[in-house]
Amino acid sequence: MWKVILRRFLLMIPQLFVLSLLIFIMAKFMPGDPFTGLITPDTDPSRIEELRQEAGFYDPWYVQYYNWISNALQGDFGRSYTFKVDVATLIGERGMNTLWLAILSFILIYIIAIPLGVLAGRFQNTLVDKSVVLYSYISYAIPTFVLSLIFLYLLGYKFPLFPTSGTVDVAYEPGTYDYFKSKFYHLLLPAITYALLSTTTIIQYLRSEIIDAQTQDYVKTARSKGIPINKIYNKHIFRNSLLPVAAFIGYTMSVLLGGSVFIETIFGYPGMGQLFIHSIQARDYSVITALILLFGLLTLIGSLISDIIMSIVDPRIRVD
DSSP: OHHHHHHHHHHHHHHHHHHHHHHHHHHHHSSSOTTGGGOOTTOOHHHHHHHHHHTTTTSOHHHHHHHHHHHHHTTOOOBOTTTOSBHHHHHHHHHHHHHHHHHHHHHHHHHHHHHHHHHHHHTTTSHHHHHHHHHHHHHHHSOHHHHHHHHIIIIIIISOOSOSSOSSOTTSOTTSHHHHHHHHHHHHHHHHHHHHTSOHHHHHHHHHHHHHHTTSHHHHHHHHTTOOHHHHIIIIIHHHHHHHHHHHHHHHHHHHHTOOHHHHHHTTOOSHHHHHHHHHHHTOHHHHHHHHHHHHHHHHHHHHHHHHHHHHHOTTOOOO
């Protein structure tokens, strides 16, 4: 198993190389340059030209790429011209916000999806099943920004149960109980919205697996032996039906860590998703390229984690 993990990890190296090259090329094709956002009516054009020269903007593209990827491997992604700080520092700060949002959303997704999927599969074609399926269709069909705006209006303004922006109230001292309570309170509404929109796939796969498992020979044998139906579901059907759910764990976490553009922007939550949109609007290419590279890396890691989890859940499965 460790050989497989090592092989998959080594395979990520050329994938990241290709991804970084594509990111760099796309950034070069984008209009303007990182210094365009610095231009104001009072800006001396010669100063902008000096900055371009210092940054090697007129060097051959392969020289620019080499310099960029070499610095990136050392954790130096340049400097944000919008926020006036190092890109790594900026992403680290926003990344922690996204991390907490991702963890809470991840927990809520599986708390909601697993019971609903089990109920829908066990009580197929009943009112319970039809209600769960209807919920799945609605959550899948409704756009993210629509539900976010509805929740923001109802629970943030109409009935002000949750904060409407930020990560914590500035009145509290960092490290205190009230500080962490406020931080959690600010996480709830975007996390609940995120979770409600992300359960469809897990519910449908779990429901289908449970329905299929009911017709398997091992279930029929257990029933013929007089084993209680609850024990059959809990010990046999449920465990075997978790395989497709396990396959989504790594991928789900990587997507959540990537940040949700709509969720974070609408709720005013300063995470990586909101930072990505802001950087595009400000043409802050240093931040854009670093974020896209990070999102790609998270996707590759998520795929690897999913394969590892599946091999643990079912020893018969081996990663190819």
